[in-house]
Structures are given as structure tokens and as C-alpha cells.
Amino acid sequence: MPSITMAARSQRVMVQMAEHLGFELHYVPDLPLSTRSIADLRNRRIYLPQVQAPGGHDVRLHVLQMLGHVVLGHAEPKDYPDFLRQRVEVNYFAAALRVPEQAAVDLLQTAKKERQLAIEDLRDAFAVSHQTAAHRFTNLATHHLGLPVHFMRVHENGVIYKAYENDGVSSSTDVLGAIEGQPVCRKWTAYAVFDVPDRSGAYSQYTDTPRGTYWCTAQAEATNDGVFSVSLGVPYAHVKWFRGRETTARAKSLCPDPDCCRRPPAALAARWSKQAWPSARAHSHLLAALPPGTFPGVDDTDVFTFLERHAPADDSTGEESTQRTQAVSHRSPREGGCNTLARNRARSSSPSPADRARTIASGPAADLQLAEDAGDVAADRVGG
Numbered sequence: 001m002p003s004i005t006m007a008a009r010s011q012r013v014m015v016q017m018a019e020h021l022g023f024e025l026h027y028v029p030d031l032p033l034s035t036r037s038i039a040d041l042r043n044r045r046i047y048l049p050q051v052q053a054p055g056g057h058d059v060r061l062h063v064l065q066m067l068g069h070v071v072l073g074h075a076e077p078k079d080y081p082d083f084l085r086q087r088v089e090v091n092y093f094a095a096a097l098r099v100p101e102q103a104a105v106d107l108l109q110t111a112k113k114e115r116q117l118a119i120e121d122l123r124d125a126f127a128v129s130h131q132t133a134a135h136r137f138t139n140l141a142t143h144h145l146g147l148p149v150h151f152m153r154v155h156e157n158g159v160i161y162k163a164y165e166n167d168g169v170s171s172s173t174d175v176l177g178a179i180e181g182q183p184v185c186r187k188w189t190a191y192a193v194f195d196v197p198d199r200s201g202a203y204s205q206y207t208d209t210p211r212g213t214y215w216c217t218a219q220a221e222a223t224n225d226g227v228f229s230v231s232l233g234v235p236y237a238h239v240k241w242f243r244g245r246e247t248t249a250r251a252k253s254l255c256p257d258p259d260c261c262r263r264p265p266a267a268l269a270a271r272w273s274k275q276a277w278p279s280a281r282a283h284s285h286l287l288a289a290l291p292p293g294t295f296p297g298v299d300d301t302d303v304f305t306f307l308e309r310h311a312p313a314d315d316s317t318g319e320e321s322t323q324r325t326q327a328v329s330h331r332s333p334r335e336g337g338c339n340t341l342a343r344n345r346a347r348s349s350s351p352s353p354a355d356r357a358r359t360i361a362s363g364p365a366a367d368l369q370l371a372e373d374a375g376d377v378a379a380d381r382v383g384g
Contacts, residue, residue: 011060014060014063014064017063017064017067018046018063018067021067021070021071022044023039023044023045023046023067023070024044024045024046025045025046025048025063026045026046026047026048026310027047027048027049027050028047028048028049028050028310029049029050029051030306030309031047031048031049031306032298032299032302032303032306033302034297034298034299034302034303035298035302035303036049036062037049037062037063037065037066038303038306038307039066039069040307040310040311043311043312045310046063046066046067047306047310048062048063058128058129058132060098061094061098061132064090064093064094064097064098065090065091065093065094066090068089068090068093068094069086069090071093072086072089072090072093074086074089074090076294077294077295080296083294083295083296092139095132095135095136095139098126098128098132098136099122099126099128099132099133099136101140103126104122104126104136104140105140105144107121107122107125108122108137108140108141108144108145109144109145112145112241115240115241115242115243116242116243117145117241117242117243118202118217118242118243118244119133119134119137119202119217119219119232120133120201120202120219122136122137129221130219130221130230131153131221131228131230134151134230134231134232135151137149137232138151138164138232142166145241147234147238147241148166148167148168148234148235148238149164149165149166149167149232149233149234150163150164150165150166150167150169150214150216150232150233150234151163151164151165151230151231151232152184152188152190152229152230152231153228153229153230153231154184154190154191154228154229154231155225155226155227155228156194156220156226156227156228156229157226158183158184158186158191159181159182159183159184160179160180160181160182160183160184161180161228162180163179163180167214167233167234167235168211168212168235169209169211169214169233170209170210170211170255170256171184171185171255171256172184172185172255172256173256183262185253185255185256185260185261186260186261187207187251187252187253187255187260187261188207188216188231188251188253188255189203189204189205189207189216189217189218189231189233190216190218190229190231191229192205192218192249192251193218193219193220193229193231194220194227194229196220199219199220201219202217202218202219202244203217203218203219203220203249204216204217204218204244204245204247204249205218205247205249205250205251206236206239206247206249206250206251207250207251207252207253208250208251208252208253209252209253209254209255210254212235212236213235213236214233214234214235214236215233215234215235215236215238215239215242215244215245215247216231216232216233216234217231217232217233217242217244218230218231218232219231
């Protein structure tokens with residue numbers, strides 16, 4: 001197997017990883033809408049969409065996340081907190097494989113010495129999305145580069161979907177202290193980027209706040225759910241290491257003070273106050289204290305019907321309804337079929353899937369470091 005290098009994990013490497021754990025990859029056109037991938041644990045199959053949604057996650061990420069559950073020894077989630085813990089761990093596992101720690105740190109430390117740190121370079125070096133690169137930079141920057149950072153993913157309607165900070169930046173919070181679901185300041189880079197005419201590149205801006213001045217860089221990405229910005233920033237003292245520090249764009253934010261941008265201008269308020277009655281758009285799951293179901297947001301009936309429809313003919317528990325799937329089992333995803341591995345070789349000449357998983361990571365994940373370590377070891381075992 002090839003050694004780990006600073007390069008993207010190819011589709012062939014995904015196949016090898018799945019094979020190493022005894023799984024086949026199948027690309028299908030009818031994956032249930034509530035899912036991104038489905039694992040058939042009985043028949044050792046992972047089902048993936050034939051066509052990647054515009055702005056959606058790379059299908060390789062879905063493969064690694066699913067294999068992460070196997071490698072990290074996850075059982076069916078007991079409750080919602082357990083579901084969230086598993087989601088965090090497999091995301092971190094996937095990041096450790098797609099952007100290996102040592103290779104990424106080498107690149108970033110070199111860029112810092114040259115004062116040319118840029119999320120785009122990390123993104124392009126490993127052929128991942130801007131969001132994945134920003135996430136991974138956030139994971140590594142403080143420990144390896146000595147940089148306090150903040151990260152946000154914001155919808156074009158101004159709602160924060162993801163956020164993290166260890167640099168003292170201030171954001172609106174709900175009564176429980178959560179940032180997600182709150183409006184981002186309209187003056188911040190994460191929101192200002194939506195008004196930039198040319199979204200092909202990163203947008204950088206300085207923002208003066210009551211807690212100090214921050215420099216941020218953001219990129220807007222279109223998805224099926226709208227346009228999202230991914231932004232990453234640092235306090236002013238650390239901007240000297242980043243490309244884009246020469247920007248002249250500057251704003252002033254007083255948030256979470258309502259007078260900053262939450263209240264409408266006086267002239268508009270005087271004209272329209274008491275004269276408007278909007279109907280808010282809200283996702284139903286936001287109204288529940290905890291999302292229901294073993295896998296929140298997933299329709300079990302759709303999933304089980306899908307698995308029954310695609311079960312192999314030799315599956316004695318399922319109906320024989322897979323002639324179409326078998327007919328295209330040796331065609332590539334681009335040809336509209338599925339990428340099937342050599343099942344007999346994988347099952348007869350290799351250790352059991354459980355043994356293979358134990359060779360990569362022993363036991364369930366206790367924390368994110370195990371996910372990081374398991375990702376690194378898995379990459380070493382299967383190759384880059």
C-alpha cells in the first residue's frame with residue numbers, strides 16, 4: 001500500500017478501506033431523502049448516492065463516517081446525547097483520514113513561517129471542501145500553531161448553524177448559552193460576505209468589537225439548502241501570520257447589544273412598526289426539546305423499505321428484488337451503477353470484520369483523541 005502523503009484520499013482508497021473492513025460500496029439513485037448513506041450490517045454493504053448534491057458533502061466523507069462507526073466500536077445510540085457523541089467522533093475520525101494531522105501541521109507550520117496561512121491552501125492541498133478545511137484548521141491551530149481562533153458556519157438568512165471559539169469573540173446566545181440558532185451580527189465577516197459580488201474567492205475583513213479587533217476570512221458556498229458562509233478568524237495580534245491581512249475592509253460591531261443591528265433603523269421602524277405580521281419559517285424538529293428516534297431525522301420505514309428493495313438475492317431474510325442492482329454491480333458510479341468489491345475474497349481470505357476493526361482501534365472511542373489516533377492508524381494500515 002502507498003504511504004501517507006499530503007494528497008487527497010481517492011475513490012480507490014475509499015474502496016480499499018471498505019474492503020479492509022469487509023464492506024462493499026454501492027451507488028444507488030434512490031437513497032431515502034432523510035439519509036446521506038445507509039449501511040446494511042447484515043450484508044456488509046454501504047449505500048451511497050449516485051449523484052452528489054450541489055454544494056453537498058463529498059461522498060468520500062460519507063464513506064469514512066460510516067466506517068468510523070465500525071472502527072470506533074459504536075453500538076446503536078442509546079439516546080440523543082449518545083447519538084451526538086458518536087456524530088462528533090466519526091466526524092473527527094473522517095477529518096483525521098482526509099486531512100492527516102502530521103501532513104497538515106507540516107503544511108501549516110511552513111505557511112506560518114512564511115506568513116502565508118490560508119484556509120484555501122489547506123483545502124486545495126487535500127482536495128476537501130472549504131468547510132472541512134476550516135474545521136480541520138480549527139482543530140489544529142491552537143495546539144500546533146499557538147493561535148486562538150473562532151469558526152462559524154452561517155446561513156444566508158443570518159442564522160448561525162455551527163460555531164466555535166477560544167479567542168474571546170462575543171456572540172449572541174440563547175437562555176442556555178448556545179450559539180447555534182442565534183443570529184450573527186450583520187457587521188461580521190460571516191454575514192458581510194453575502195453582499196460581496198464576486199464569491200469565487202475568500203473575503204477578509206477587520207471587525208472592531210468591545211472585546212477588541214478581529215480579522216476574519218470567509219467563503220460563501222451554495223448548497224441545496226441555500227447559501228452558507230464558512231468563516232474563520234483570529235484576534236488582531238495574530239493576523240500577521242495570514243494571507244489577506246492587507247485588506248482595507250473594516251466594520252464595527254457592538255453585538256450582542258440590540259442597538260448594533262438587531263433593531264431596524266428608526267425611519268423604517270416608524271413607518272412599519274405595528275403594520276407587519278410575518279409568518280416565520282421554522283423546521284418542525286426545532287420545536288422539539290429533543291429530536292425523536294434512534295437516528296434523529298431519519299424515517300425508519302423508508303430505510304427498511306430501501307434495504308429490503310436492495311437486499312441481495314442470497315439474503316434469505318429478504319425478497320428477491322435486486323436484479324437491477326446486480327446487473328450493474330461492476331459499473332462505476334459515473335455509469336449509473338454500483339462499485340462492488342470482491343466479496344468472496346474479502347470474506348474468505350481475511351479476518352472477520354470485528355478482528356479487522358480491532359487491528360485499527362481497540363474498543364470504543366473514549367474521546368476525540370482516540371478518534372484522531374484511530375484515523376491516523378487506519379490511514380497507516382490502508383495507505384494514502
